[in-house]
Amino acid sequence: MNTFGEAVLRIGIAMLQGARSEHAQALLQVDSEIEIVELRRPSDLLLGIDALILPGGESTSMRLASASKGLLKSLFDWMIENKDKPVLGTCAGAILLCQPEFELTPFVDAMISRNSFGRQSDSFQAKLKVRIIEESEFSGVFIRAPRFIENGCQAVAWLGDEVVGILDGNRMALTFHPELTDDLLFHRWLITQASA
Ligand code: GLN
Numbered sequence: 001m002n003t004f005g006e007a008v009l010r011i012g013i014a015m016l017q018g019a020r021s022e023h024a025q026a027l028l029q030v031d032s033e034i035e036i037v038e039l040r041r042p043s044d045l046l047l048g049i050d051a052l053i054l055p056g057g058e059s060t061s062m063r064l065a066s067a068s069k070g071l072l073k074s075l076f077d078w079m080i081e082n083k084d085k086p087v088l089g090t091c092a093g094a095i096l097l098c099q100p101e102f103e104l105t106p107f108v109d110a111m112i113s114r115n116s117f118g119r120q121s122d123s124f125q126a127k128l129k130v131r132i133i134e135e136s137e138f139s140g141v142f143i144r145a146p147r148f149i150e151n152g153c154q155a156v157a158w159l160g161d162e163v164v165g166i167l168d169g170n171r172m173a174l175t176f177h178p179e180l181t182d183d184l185l186f187h188r189w190l191i192t193q194a195s196a
Helices: 021-030 058-067 071-082 092-098 183-196
Strands: 012-013 035-039 051-054 087-090 111-115 124-132 136-144 147-153 152-160 162-168 169-176
Touching: 012 021, 012 071, 021 035, 021 183, 035 071, 051 092, 051 183, 058 071, 058 092, 087 092, 087 183, 092 111, 092 169, 124 162, 124 183, 136 152, 147 152, 147 162, 169 183
Parallel strands: 012 035, 012 051, 051 087, 087 169
Antiparallel strands: 111 147, 124 136, 124 152, 152 162, 162 169
16 A cells, blocks of 8 residues: 555566566666565465566576475466466566476467577677567667577567567567666556556
């Protein structure tokens, strides 16, 4: 509740590993009234969330970090039960959306290849074309980034001719790190969708 007694938006961030606090800061810059829900164990989902961020980092470490408490499984169950709620998966988070667990169908209609731009030292920053409502430029930070091999989704970001951001329903997968730039476009999108 905010100071006027109104319900506030609750945005969950998977706290398994990787770039997490940067997402929280970006969300609070868009709207300081939202509540950030740090998701560490399945019970953290009990009070409900309106949107979810799967951060970047290292997807294998995230799967391992999830093994003891089963957080990823509970997030996947939440996504199955809440098909319309917005989800933003960045880099390793995009990998999890495309390759959840072998018995689950992907949460976005795409195939992805890990570490496909090369090693850590091949990380780079580049100007992207993005189209969310309207077309603009965005500075994309790629860190051991994956690549979409094929996808049946709406493209929302391009590096040259290559699609680096996709939208499937209300689930967005980006192969770069929007939380590492000052541009709040993607966090604004998530909050707008969550309040719709
Ligand atoms: N290479 C990582 C993986 O395979 C993703 C990198 C990132 O999230 N920056 O999970």
